Amino acid sequence: MHCNVTSIKKHKDEIMAKFSDCDIISINETNLKPQQLFSLPVYHLYRNDRQNKQGGGVLLSVRNNIKYFEIFNQTIEDNETLAVQIETSNGFLLLASIYIPPNAKLNHDVFQHLYNINNDCLILGDLNAALYTMGSKKTNAKGYQLQQLLTDGFLQCVDNKLMTYARNNYEEKIDWILASQPTLSFIDNVETHPSLGLKEDHRPLTFHLNMSAELKPGSPRFSYNYKTADWKLYRNKLNDLLNKINVNQKVTNAHQIEIYVKELTESIVSATKTAIPLTNGQIKNFCISKITKNLIESKHRAFRQWKKTNKDADKKEYYNMKQLLNNSLRNDRIERLNRTMTSLSANKMNSSKVWATVRKFYNKRMKQSNMGTLTYQNITASTDMDKANLFASYFENEIFIEKPNQLPFQDQVSGQVDLIKKRIKLKKNKSSPITTKEIKAILKQLPNSAPGPDSIHNRCLKNYTPALVQHLEKIFNAIINLGHIPGEWKKANIILLLKPKKDQKYPSSYRPISLLSCLGKNFEQNTFHTTRNINKCNSSLLPFIICFFQKSLEFELVTKISSIVNTQWIQKLLDTRTLNKIYGELTDENMCDTSFQT
Numbered sequence: 001m002h003c004n005v006t007s008i009k010k011h012k013d014e015i016m017a018k019f020s021d022c023d024i025i026s027i028n029e030t031n032l033k034p035q036q037l038f039s040l041p042v043y044h045l046y047r048n049d050r051q052n053k054q055g056g057g058v059l060l061s062v063r064n065n066i067k068y069f070e071i072f073n074q075t076i077e078d079n080e081t082l083a084v085q086i087e088t089s090n091g092f093l094l095l096a097s098i099y100i101p102p103n104a105k106l107n108h109d110v111f112q113h114l115y116n117i118n119n120d121c122l123i124l125g126d127l128n129a130a131l132y133t134m135g136s137k138k139t140n141a142k143g144y145q146l147q148q149l150l151t152d153g154f155l156q157c158v159d160n161k162l163m164t165y166a167r168n169n170y171e172e173k174i175d176w177i178l179a180s181q182p183t184l185s186f187i188d189n190v191e192t193h194p195s196l197g198l199k200e201d202h203r204p205l206t207f208h209l210n211m212s213a214e215l216k217p218g219s220p221r222f223s224y225n226y227k228t229a230d231w232k233l234y235r236n237k238l239n240d241l242l243n244k245i246n247v248n249q250k251v252t253n254a255h256q257i258e259i260y261v262k263e264l265t266e267s268i269v270s271a272t273k274t275a276i277p278l279t280n281g282q283i284k285n286f287c288i289s290k291i292t293k294n295l296i297e298s299k300h301r302a303f304r305q306w307k308k309t310n311k312d313a314d315k316k317e318y319y320n321m322k323q324l325l326n327n328s329l330r331n332d333r334i335e336r337l338n339r340t341m342t343s344l345s346a347n348k349m350n351s352s353k354v355w356a357t358v359r360k361f362y363n364k365r366m367k368q369s370n371m372g373t374l375t376y377q378n379i380t381a382s383t384d385m386d387k388a389n390l391f392a393s394y395f396e397n398e399i400f401i402e403k404p405n406q407l408p409f410q411d412q413v414s415g416q417v418d419l420i421k422k423r424i425k426l427k428k429n430k431s432s433p434i435t436t437k438e439i440k441a442i443l444k445q446l447p448n449s450a451p452g453p454d455s456i457h458n459r460c461l462k463n464y465t466p467a468l469v470q471h472l473e474k475i476f477n478a479i480i481n482l483g484h485i486p487g488e489w490k491k492a493n494i495i496l497l498l499k500p501k502k503d504q505k506y507p508s509s510y511r512p513i514s515l516l517s518c519l520g521k522n523f524e525q526n527t528f529h530t531t532r533n534i535n536k537c538n539s540s541l542l543p544f545i546i547c548f549f550q551k552s553l554e555f556e557l558v559t560k561i562s563s564i565v566n567t568q569w570i571q572k573l574l575d576t577r578t579l580n581k582i583y584g585e586l587t588d589e590n591m592c593d594t595s596f597q598t
Contacts, residue, residue: 001022007030008030024061042063055101067216069084070372070373071118078100078103083114093120096124101128129145131146135161155178157178165201167200229459251475268468269454288329299325302317305317376506452520456517492515494513495513
């Protein structure tokens with residue numbers, strides 16, 4: 001679908017209600033500013049917004065399961081242009097949206113450049129060009145410029161007499177579908193629809209492109225509908241699967257830990273798939289009433305009837321339907337706002353309700369306009385795979401410059417830690433470090449955090465069975481005794497969030513969030529709890545791990561350390577001061593035992 005809307009925010013509801021079945025939506029004159037947030041459910045957006053002037057703006061939205069990437073985003077001599085490459089069964093197709101204001105000239109070089117990028121191209125846009133020989137009622141100045149472009153032969157237009165603009169009983173064809181061959185031959189079923197809103201203006205233009213787009217691979221992250229979960233079935237299924245695992249087996253090496261964790265993970269995931277349905281993927285944040293849906297259909301029927309008969313009575317009926325639809329859409333927005341405000345005034349609100357309310361007011365960053373290309377060390381990435389590899393290179397080179405054990409200062413600290421370990425004599429406890437009682441206590445308090453690569457959610461762990469607790473106790477203690485962390489718990493799903501007011505073309509503008517395994521995080525919490533209990537029985541550990549105690553004076557310690565650091569030469573602190581000197585200064589402040597010095 002393509003249309004000039006003269007403000008996309010005003011017509012978002014009607015666009016989604018009528019054209020949400022379109023795979024691609026091209027919008028001219030969005031009237032969006034770069035700092036404004038905007039999204040369309042189930043679509044990925046690319047935008048070319050005007051920087052310092054009112055009006056204008058181009059938007060391309062592509063259904064989020066289609067393979068594509070941005071290839072061009074510039075405004076040249078007021079020709080506002082945006083182009084993406086879509087992977088189809090016939091190769092890559094360049095799809096562009098162009099808006100040329102009435103007082104601007106059609107820039108031939110822009111179209112030539114798009115064709116040079118990919119000679120298999122499709123261009124949609126409000127060119128404000130009227131060309132009589134191609135279906136318009138007259139030819140204007142920009143129409144002659146369009147005629148010269150078509151004369152060059154590398155682009156052709158869909159030849160029809162569909163009027164795409166109407167106002168004050170005047171109609172004209174100024175929105176165009178341009179394409180190269182053989183793409184043009186795949187276009188059929190070109191139609192215009194009644195204009196959006198109350199005023200007669202540009203009419204949406206739809207067509208069918210007989211090409212199959214390559215779909216993106218499915219996300220490895222499963223989205224379950226926990227509100228409809230059958231937890232009784234889940235626990236029964238989990239018990240059946242866990243009973244097949246020998247809880248009395250001996251775990252004496254790292255390989256056995258890996259196998260044990262794999263069996264445990266597969267059992268939980270299998271029980272989850274059995275008892276908890278997946279989300280249906282339908283649009284949740286957008287809902288219109290049945291009355292509005294019926295009015296939309298009535299409006300389109302009235303429009304077609306008016307154009308068929310050209311009678312004043314049918315025209316009056318069409319405008320009446322437009323007015324009723326506009327009122328109904330407004331009532332829907334008011335109703336959604338009232339429901340949101342009611343949810344905020346509830347007596348009891350859990351975290352899920354709070355965040356659900358927040359998401360209604362603020363779009364998720366991942367749903368905003370997508371980054372085009374990424375640039376790092378003179379390397380430009382366009383496709384998803386290239387961007388992932390570029391991010392990996394950035395984090396390896398800039399964040400993890402060297403492995404920790406290769407840093408000189410780290411070597412010194414490691415040596416000091418070894419000396420401390422030799423001086424500390426821990427009393428060996430014959431009982432298990434982690435008990436079932438501790439595991440149950442922590443499982444009951446788990447937050448509803450996002451799952452990691454294993455797709456195990458904390459809600460599944462909170463609905464534990466006695467058999468699950470026994471297996472967790474065995475595997476947790478085996479990990480502690482052998483000192484081996486399962487490899488699956490070290491993997492994470494990485495989510496990148498754009499930092500506020502940062503350029504999205506550079507990897508340094510993004511903050512990585514790691515979603516680790518909930519089983520691994522549960523082990524960390526149990527280990528922390530157990531370590532804190534051990535500390536209470538070992539006074540020799542007090543000087544070194546005071547922060548493991550509840551109500552400890554961490555803030556006071558940090559304040560003292562900060563005051564010492566601030567009195568020194570902060571730049572190159574660890575390069576110019578020896579470790580013994582730093583320990584000495586900490587000792588002077590009664591924060592470190594003199595026995596630490598070497």
